[in-house]
Amino acid sequence: MARASTTSDAFNAVAEPRRRQILDALASGEHSVGELVEALHVAQPVVSKHLKVLRDVDLVSVRDAGRQRLYRLNGAPLRTIHDWVRSYEETWSEAFDRMDGVLEELTSQEDQ
Secondary structure, three states: OOOOOOOOOHHHHHOOHHHHHHHHHHOOOOEEHHHHHHHHOOOHHHHHHHHHHHHHOOOEEEEEEOOEEEEEEOOOOHHHHHHHHHOOHHHHHHHHHHHHHHHHHHHHHHHO
16 A cells, blocks of 8 residues: 655644654744754754655745745644644543542542
8 A cells, every 4th residue: 555645734744753853843933954953863864854844734934044044833734733633632531530530539449
């Protein structure tokens, strides 16, 4: 079975851990490729490859500043992921509430 393109949408793009690290680094502001290479301890071609994927799905934008290219996070495409994850929030909250009840019961039994 052929592997789905990583440039098709934000979900596929952020599925790769190194790209998530780049997004995390860019969350604090603009960075050049060199700064990202230094921060992530990864070779420049690897960072550039991942930045291209992130640019292709519009998660990252770039601007020229003299001889440097500065990359910044574009959070709007992350909204789709946020909305999808949020749809599971109620399920997770209910599960955690049940777990809290079990833990309270176990603690109560241990105290007796």
